[in-house]
Amino acid sequence: GNLHAKHVSSVIADDNWQRFFAPIFNSGAKSWFDTLSICRDPGTTYLKVRVEAVEVSPGHRTGYVCVLTDITDFREMDQLKSDLISFVSHELRTPLTLIKGYALTLLRMDMEKVRNIGQSALLCIDNNVDRLTRLIDTFLNISRIDAGHALELDPVVLDLREIVEEAVEVERIVAGRCRFETEY
Numbered sequence: 001g002n003l004h005a006k007h008v009s010s011v012i013a014d015d016n017w018q019r020f021f022a023p024i025f026n027s028g029a030k031s032w033f034d035t036l037s038i039c040r041d042p043g044t045t046y047l048k049v050r051v052e053a054v055e056v057s058p059g060h061r062t063g064y065v066c067v068l069t070d071i072t073d074f075r076e077m078d079q080l081k082s083d084l085i086s087f088v089s090h091e092l093r094t095p096l097t098l099i100k101g102y103a104l105t106l107l108r109m110d111m112e113k114v115r116n117i118g119q120s121a122l123l124c125i126d127n128n129v130d131r132l133t134r135l136i137d138t139f140l141n142i143s144r145i146d147a148g149h150a151l152e153l154d155p156v157v158l159d160l161r162e163i164v165e166e167a168v169e170v171e172r173i174v175a176g177r178c179r180f181e182t183e184y
Contacts, residue, residue, distance in 0.1 A: 024051050025064060035071070046075045084142065091135055095128035098170060127166060 024032045032051040037044050048069040053061050102121040145151055161184060168180045 021051065021064075021066065029053070030055075044072070045070060046072045088135065088139055092132065094170065095131045095135075098128050099125050124169070 029051075030053045032049075034049050035046060037046050048071050050067040050069075052065050052067075054063045054065055055061050102125050106121055141151055164182055168182055172178070172180055
């Protein structure tokens, strides 16, 4: 961005702005670096602060130069990325738990029971592997968008009833004794 020389009071709208910098000036430090948060309407502004002493000769200070950089957008982006990672981690665990559960169930059954029950278990495993693939593709698309690449969309027609039934089936398995009903 553009560099503008301003008095610190024009950046920090606070009559007592000195309280932010007085401890630095009084410490005798030649340089100081930190992040400062300022509560404003409608939210908090985050500033990266760098203070350097100006000396005409060693030990003879004439003042300080303060460089303030607004990093609010970067902080908000970091929070969004953190939230996304938490969401994706949670969303990956559900299908993995179901796949693991059905796979272990099939491994513990004798072959006669596998023939009778295995079809629905394998169908659930297949659906959840597809779900994981979609989640990973979505995550990769977000990374591509973040990197500035164009996103190619491939619209498809989906059966909402099928999606709802799949979601309800997942909850039936996870919830155990709870009963779920759907109406259309």
